Amino acid sequence: MSKEKKKKKESKKTIRVEIIESKPNGFYIVDLDKINPDEITTKDLEYRINIITGTNKEDKLIKIDLELDAFLINSSNSNKQELFGIKSATIFRTPDFDKVINEDVKVLAPDDFTKKLLNICIGGIRGMLAVNLVNTELSHITIPLLDLSGLKELKPIED
Structure with missing residues (x-):
């Protein structure tokens, strides 16, 4: 294959992206007086993550808002106690926007x-959470790696 053809083929696969902004939008932690935080490990927690996406065609931006909540799993019954949560917003710019989002605002990538x-x-939210938990009794808690293999297609909504 010639260098030009190879370069064209690679450029079709390449999607350039830059992070414009990534910041927390909120954090909460419940009153820890009723539990013993020192005994809580990552295995005792269950996480819920909400993903909200948006696009801005004119500026070639993709925005992803995450909302992460952690629940203490009580083994004695099926109740889950909310412990903490954090929200974040990350904005990406891509000069290859047309390779990623079509006219119907469907993901092409x-x-x-x-x-x-x-x-x-x-x-990013893992680091933001660590900063917010650093001076609390839950400073030893970290978000585990999350398996995204079961995740459905990302469907941005036009802003």
């Missing part, structure tokens, strides 16, 4: 692309 963006956002 491969699933790997959207999962990479989500992994970047989850890594």
